Amino acid sequence: MTTPLKLNGRLTIEDLNSLPEIPIEGITYDQMYIEKQPICPEYIPPDQDIIPSSKRTAVIDPGRICxxxxxxxxxxxxxxxxxxxxxxxxxxxxxxxxxxxxxxxxxxxxxxxxxxxxxxxxxxxxxxxxxxxxxxxxxxxxxxxxxxxxxxxxxxxxxxxxxxxxxxxxxxxxxxxxxxxxxxxxxxxxxxxxxxxxxxxxxxxxxxxxAKRTTPNNKVNIIPGMITPGDIREIKHILKLMDIEGTILFDISETLDCPLRLPQPMPYYPKGGTRSEDIRDMGNSLMTFALCPDQGGAGAKYLEKRFKMPAVIGPLPLGIHSTDLFIKSLAEATGKPIADEIKDERGILIDAMADTFHYTMGMRVAIYGDPDIAAAATRFCCELGMEPAIVGSGTESKQFVKDVWATAYEYDRKPIILNGSDMFEWEDYLKKDKIDLILGNSKAANVSKEADVPLVRIGFPIYDRLGYQRRAYVGYRGGEYLLDLIVNTILDSKFPDDRVQQ
Amino acid sequence: MNVLHCQRSCTYISDLIKEGFEVPYVNASFFGIEQTAKALREVAEFFGSEEMKERAEQIIEHELEVISPAIEFYKERLTGKKVGMYVGGPRVWHWQRVMKELGMKVVFGMCTFAHEDDYEKINARAEDGVFLVDNPNEFEIEECLERFKPDLFLTGLKEKYLCRKFGVPTVNSHSYEKGPYACFRGMVNFARDIYEGVYAPAWKFVRDEDFI
The missing domain is CATH 3.40.50.1980 (Nitrogenase molybdenum iron protein domain)
Structure with a gap:
């Protein structure tokens, strides 16, 4: 008996039920045809009155969690x-x-x-x-x-x-x-x-x-915010190149990205994470850096108030300008020179930007994410000559609006800013505009498919791809990775196959 | 008739066709507004048809109308910028006019395959003080970048990365960056890619004193 095959070789439910024998490889998703009936025959744009989230009591597709x-x-x-x-x-x-x-x-x-x-x-x-x-x-x-x-x-x-x-x-x-x-x-x-x-x-x-104050320790405090383990490793790498000792508060780099090695301790604890004695010692540091103003800024402000410890709150060191600021503040706080390796890493990112600006310039981008990351991504996009058209954050933040406006002013851009809005509103703006690229988290994946605008994943949360949590977006090397993602996505979607070889 | 765009590689065969089959040819350049218009007019002139001449004028007028706002946008931002060129041969003199149309100033030119007649044409179109190098090597390119400090270098892929290492933007002048550069509408693509090169934010980071 021949296997009943339909629809490009895929099996319908009826085909599956009539199979005399299931092959030893089983039947995987890609072999199955699951018919999906659209709820409505065509896309019906929502009533324009309910688009602004400020006019609704209900949040639709929230860009935040609890x-x-x-x-x-x-x-x-x-x-x-x-x-x-x-x-x-x-x-x-x-x-x-x-x-x-x-x-x-x-x-x-x-x-x-x-x-x-x-x-x-x-x-x-x-x-x-x-x-x-x-x-x-x-x-x-x-x-x-x-x-x-x-x-x-x-x-x-x-x-x-x-x-x-x-x-x-x-x-x-x-x-x-x-x-x-x-x-x-x-x-x-x-x-x-x-x-x-x-x-x-x-x-x-x-x-x-x-945190307690006892004797000065010549360290710097870093409160990273909700960035990836890869990001935190990159921050440590920068500190090491600068020969600066630092304490990272909430170091998820060795608790949320751990090796599999036996034997494991019982009960299971990752070997990393910020030590309690190091948090205690944070009262003795030279300076506190809260990389994300809205995620950790309160910690830096507390130390500033309590121990008169200078605080640098934001911006997230992503892209050239913001990383420059971070490195310069580090050098200033500790009196250490900017390491030559750092200048090389910076130069490599600028080199990659100089190699690829003809791909990125003029691209209209829609950005969505947590306020600090969305603001940082907006600046990086501008540095690549891209045009942030719609910038949305799921959480309301004054700093976010301030940062995005500062960037927009500097680069003469006029983005629509959605502060503390949901993705329903953002999506509507995106569909009305001519957008080339989305920078956002996994929650933007559906919109990306529906509107046929490619997505570059950044921020929290990314749950539909592997490995993003291990990568750094911050620092010059992180910028390099993000630039690669952006340019490769543009090459995939905006250039015919015979135009991508140079 | 034959219409010749690349007057380096095509002249030989066109001469043979002319001799053997008595098919004449006209030289034309399809780069830039003035040269494309001239090419259309000359072709129409060759056939001598009033209808064709009229049609050529209609096309020129319409195309100019279509591209003018974009060209004005770029011209305003590119006027006064210095440009160096290193292309195969004829493209240098093809583009001298185009650069002028964008308000840019050619400061040096280089060719790999240009012959005497190419240099004659380049010289005829050049302003005083334009520096020319035949068949340059990399060191000569570096020296020109250093000496003339151009805002843009029109060159191919092989020299692109060297020039950009010196902080000088380039536009791929053999196979282009994004879209064709020929004729009226292609001119907008050309101007856009030049503008993006000159104004890419990457350049402003390169010269930050703190990181030199």
Whole structure:
């Protein structure tokens, strides 16, 4: 009997059901034909009245997620630190799923497992029971207590609960067990902000709780924001070339991109992450750099206020100009000269820009992402001679608007800026415009397909491709990688095959 | 008749065709506004038809109308820029006129395959002080870049990367960057690619004192 084949060799459901025998290779997605019926026969543009997000109470296709997620991201970057989420199980399930999708790494997050009764009686009992389990089973060095909407709404007194729990557990487990654990409370009610603000608040609470001033250490503090492990490695690389010692607060480079080597410790902890003693020592540093103003700026401001430590808040060192600023501030703060290797790396990026500007210049780009990254990408696009046409951020930020306008003014561009808007609005602008390229995260992938505008992936989150989390976008070498992505995407989409060989 | 655009490689065969078959030819350049218009007029003139002459004028008028706003845009931004050229042979004198139409000033020219007649034409079209090199090597190119500091160098792929290393933009003058450069509409592509070269933001970073 011949195999019934249809539609370019692909099998319909009927074909599958009538197969006498399934081949040993099985039947993969690419061999199956799954008929999809469009919901409506043609694209119907939405009612123009509902396009501006400011006119709607509902958010459609949000470009942000919840505030506790940002605080969890921060806590995951600390060595032997486990976030304890004072909320329902879903408040940890989704973040853990998101971490795994982006990084393909295990992430341990504890939960107070709120149920209906917790909402009535409060989360005190679940909190103390949860901490006990966590300490006995996982021996963490730091527990990052993170609240969510529900615990904030019912008014859980976390500071009071923690005091009670410490007393109770000290009696039960002994002071030496409890002395080995530090607690950091971060309040993150999602109705007051997004993941961006969650990270920002965690930067402040970790420093408030742990940083002390004793003797100067000649180091610099770096609060990177929600950038990739590859980015953080690039920052370390720059510090090394400049012969500067630095502490990176929330160093996910060795907690969310780890080698597989046996044997592994039990319970599993990545060997990296910012050490608690290093966070303590951050009170003694020369200067703090918060690379993303909205993600970590609060930490730098706290140190500035508390220890009179100079703070440089933003811009994210992506592209030439912003990286120049970062390097110059580093040199100024430490008195070290700009290393020759750094000048070479800069030169290599400029060389690549000089080699490729005929591909990039004049391209109209739509950008969407977290405010700091979207603003940084806007500047880099301008440096490549591209024209940012629509720049959107999922989280509202004054700094974002300021930065984008400054860039637009400098390069004589007139982008439409969507501050704290959703992707529904951004998408509408994109479809009405003539856009050559999208710079955005994986959430822009559907729009990219539908509008047939190629997408260069950057920012948070990227969950539909492999390896982006290992790459750096920051620094001169990161700019090189991003430039390659942009130019190759343009070559794929804008140039006929016989015109790409030079 | 034959219409000759590349007057280096095509003249020999055109002469033979003319001798053997009595088919005449006209020389024409399809680069730039003035030269393309001239080519159309001369072809029409050759056939002597009033209809054809009228048609040529119509085409010229219409095409000028179509490209003028774009050409004005680029001319305004390119006027006064200095340009060096290193192309095969005839293209240098083809393009001397084109550069003038964009308000640019040719400061030096180089050819690999030019013969005496090419240099005669180049000289006839050149302003005083234009420096010419026959069959240059890389060192001579570097020296010219250093000495004349052009804002743009029109050259091919092999010299592109050398020149850009010295901070001088280039436009691929053999196979072009984006789109054809010939005739009226191609002139806009040419002007655009020149403009992008001269104004690419990369150049302003190159000379930052702190990173030299």
């Amino acid at each position: 505030m506790p997620f940002g605080a969890m991201w921060a806590a995951v970057g600390v060595h032997k630190c486990i976030p304890f989420v004072q909320g329902a199980q879903g408040c940890t399930t989704y973040p853990r799923y998101t971490f795994s999708r982006i990084f393909r790494e295990p992430v341990s997050i504890a939960t107070a497992s709120f149920h209906e009764d917790t909402a009535v009686f409060g989360g005190r009992k679940n909190f103390i029971d949860g901490l006990r389990n966590l300490i006995i089973r996982y021996h963490p060095e730091i527990i990052a207590i993170i609240t969510v909407c529900s615990s904030e709404i019912i008014g859980d007194d976390m500071e009071g609960f923690l005091e009670e729990a410490q007393e109770e557990l000290e009696e039960e487990l002994g002071p030496e067990v409890l002395d080995g654990v530090k607690f950091v409370i971060t309040h993150t009610p999602s109705f007051a902000g997004s993941h961006v603000e969650g990270y920002n608040r965690a930067a402040a609470t970790f420093l408030k709780t742990l």
